Amino acid sequence: MKIKLLDIAHGRSGDKGDAANVGIIAYDDKGFEIIKKHLTEDAVRKHFEGICFGKVERFELPNIRALNFLLHNTLGGGGTVSLKHDAQGKTLAAALLRMEIEV
Amino acid sequence: MKEKIRIASGQGFWGDLIDAPFTQVSEGQIDYLVMDYLAEVTMSILQKQKNKNPKFGYARDIPELMQRILPICKAKNIKVITNGGGVNPEACAEAVLDVAKNLDINDLKVAIVVGDNIKDRIDEIIASGCELNNMETGESVISVKDNLLSANVYFGAMPIVEALRKGADIVITGRTTDTGLTLAPMIYEFGWDEKDYNLMSAGTIAGHILECGGQASGGNFLGNWQSVPDLANIGFPIAEAFPNGEVIITKHETLGGKVSFETVAEQLVYEIGDPKKYITPDCVADFTSIKLEEVAPNRVKVFGITGxxxxxxxxxxxxxxxxxxxxxxxxxSYPQALTKAKAADKILRARLEKLNLKFDEIRTEFVGYNACHGPLAEEIDEDKINEIVLRVAVRGSEYESIERFGKEIAPLILTGPPSVTGFAGGRPKPSEVVAYWPALIPKNLVQPKVKLFF
Structure with a gap:
């Protein structure tokens, strides 16, 4: 069965220099197991092809059922230099939640 | 020692809801109002203002705000802590004291924290062996030294604690960490040992939750955002802190918004890197130690923190x-809005190329199609879209090229694809690009100074 991440998780994103931070939080423990399994660094990098041009780092916060990703080389030079409409990567959490996964 | 203190967030950035600090002091009992005004780019703006007028260089919303809240703060014994002093905390303090005098409040104790501004000390600091290497690229600051607009050290909670211990009612700082504004009153009121890093981390994490104002109490909430009541009257978050380091995040009952596990969790993951190493001048907090529990409606307990x-x-x-x-x-507009916008972009780029202008980057986005999610945007059926905004941005070192770009936009209306509008603002003007240079400096090279105005 295919599900959209939006149905099992929420999150927030922002800027850290030229990197974007994308935090994804599962609504329950089952959801956390799913995102932990499917949101690998590789999967996230592939998802953001054409947006993220650097490496993807993943960190776990099991205490709040969350994963935090750092997407390097993503914001077109960083918040103040970037020509992007979304220079701070504010909409990138929603962009990751578009992902569909097979469970 | 107090059994608990209530610390209220009043501003998440300079430009935030003007009325928020007023409602925070009016709608219920709080002990401290903390206000963060300084984003990374703000200091350069303030430095430019100070260069033009030595009386400027701080968040000039503050005197007007003080006019409204000082009488209430005085009556309710609320202390105010803010980093809105920017590059000129002295002038900010003087402005606040003028306001107090006009209100006939003559015993207001204002303190400032300075020493963070190292712009005029760069040569001396480089000579001492610290080249302020860029944390991202490793490059020495010497490469951009001649173009420096501002240089500020992030101080932590301790200089504010010193000001509070000396009796200050209002503490105005320059560059201070957002988290230090909230941690400081806890150290002061509960007599915390600054070497108790679990307590330092508990106060720091409370500060992280408060530092973006309404973002912790239902604003910008990506969960079930439609379930958040009355965002029009959103209550900014309040940290109810206890001597053992436990904190309850809440808000005034009379105001809108929502404080839940989900709204607090979203703020916890905002702009963090490695959650085990949240580095501040006061401690290194471990975000993976945080426990969250909804203990009552709009009351979330934050506890178990280590650092x-x-x-x-x-x-x-x-x-x-x-x-x-x-x-x-x-x-x-319809029909074929996206096709027209793409054609206009092509025409514009051909004209720019013919003019031989110099740009480091030209970026085109189609708002309504792909400006937010780029290649993740799904193909759209042109018959079903009503309009598309063509957005073209350029960047470069030559002012003339950037200025000329601005003159090539409007002509597209009469010399490009049809059914085009939205050009009421005139020619876009070049704006100066302010780039950001993060670095580290040994603590022994800078000394925070507390000055009292009483």
């Missing part, structure tokens, strides 16, 4: 001038 000792460096935030940029937009 380790602080590093021996402060973070430095420098800004420097890095050329110019400009953004032009035009709106194309």
């Amino acid at each position: 380790t000792h602080a590093t021996d460096t402060y973070k430095v935030s420098c800004s420097y001038a890095s050329g110019f940029s400009s953004v032009g937009t035009l709106t194309y």
Whole structure:
């Protein structure tokens, strides 16, 4: 069965220099197991092809059922230099939640 | 010692809801109002204002705000802590004291924290062996030294604690960490040992939750956002802190918004890197130790926090001038809105190329199609879209090229694809690009100073 991440998780994103931070939080423990399994660094990098041009780092916060990703080389030079409409990567959490996964 | 204190967030950034600090002091009992005004780019703006007028260089919303809240703060014994002093905390303090005098409040105790501004000490600091290497690229600051607009050290909670211990009612700082504003009153009121890093981390994490104002109490909430009541009257978050380091995040009952596990969790993951190493001048907090529990409606307990000792460096935030940029937009309507916008972009680029202008980057986005999610945007059926905004942005070191770009946007209306509008604002003007230079400095090279105005 295919599900959209939006149905099992929420999150927030922002800027850290030229990197974007994308935090994804599962609504329950089952959801956390799913995102932990499917949101690998590789999967996230592939998802953001054409947006993220650097490496993807993943960190776990099991205490709040969350994963935090750092997407390097993503914001077109960083918040103040970037020509992007979304220079701070504010909409990138929603962009990751578009992902569909097979469970 | 107090059994608990209530610390209220009043501003998440400079430009936030003007009325929020007023409602925070009016709608219920609080002990402290904390206000963060300084984003990374703000210091360069303030430095420019101070260069033009030595009386400026701080968040000039503050005197007007004080006019409204000082009588209430005085009556309710609320202390105010803010980093809105920017690059001129002295002038900010004087302005606040003028306001107090006009209100016939003559015993107001204002203190400032300075010493963070190292712009005029760069040569001396480089000579001492610290080249303020860029944390991202490793490059020495010497490469941008001549274009530096501002250079400030992030101080932590301790200088504010010193000001409170000396009796200050209002503490105005320059560059201070957002988290230090909230941690400081806890250290002061509960007599915490600054080497108890679990407590330092508990207060720091409370500060992280408060530092973006309404973002912790239902604003910008990506969960079930439609379930958040009355965002029009959103209550900014309040940290109810206890001597053992436990904190309850809440808000005034009379106001809108929502404080839940989900709203607090979203703020916890905002702009963090490695969650085990959240580095501040006061401690290194471990976000994976945080426990959250909804103990009542709009009351979330934050507890179980651990952390380790602080590093021996402060973070430095420098800004420097890095050329110019400009953004032009035009709106194309049905039918074939996206096709028209794409054609207009092609025509514009051909004209720019013919003019032989110099740009470091030209970026085109189609708002309504792919401006937010780029290649993740799904193909759209042109029959079903009503309009598309063409957004073209350029950046470069030559002012003339950037200025000329601005003159090429409007002509597209009469010389490009049809059914185009949205050009009421005139030619887009070049704006100066301020780039950001993060670095570290050994703590022994800078000394925070507390000055009392009483």
